[in-house]
Amino acid sequence: MFYFRPLQKLKNFYIENTNALKRIKAITISISLILFIIALTQPSVVINDFDGKHIMLGYEYFIMGGLAILGGGLFEWLTWLANPLYFIAVILFIRNRKKSIHNIGLACHLYFFILSVLA
Secondary structure (H helix, E strand, C coil): CHHHHHHHHHHHHHHHCHHHHHHHHHHHHHHHHHHHHHHHCCEEEEEEECCEEEEEEHHHHHHHHHHHHHHCCHHHHHHHCHHHHHHHHHHHHHCCCCHHHHHHHHHHHHHHHHHHHHC
16 A cells, blocks of 8 residues: 555654654743743833833733723733633643644734734
8 A cells, every 4th residue: 555655654753753852842832931931021012101101011911911801902802812822722732732733823813813903
């Protein structure tokens, strides 16, 4: 059976390089989480108020973002919804679930769709 031969080669490659793939997976998750934490420490918004400028950091919006729907901020809440999808994708990626790819794609599409609507 000719058409199963490439699949067998791919399976053998995966079995032989399991440790290397686990290392790549750990590095990928680590870099992703480090970048997320760095993003939380950066200024997100500068507000010019009557008291002067107020700089809002990323972690403040991360904590309060889930409550935006209560104040009528539907698009802001949908943009923030990419954060839980990201964490679900990381957990599924650690557990070797193929659904993690769908969650990452959904989070990116949701984020960029809302950005295009707001811009």
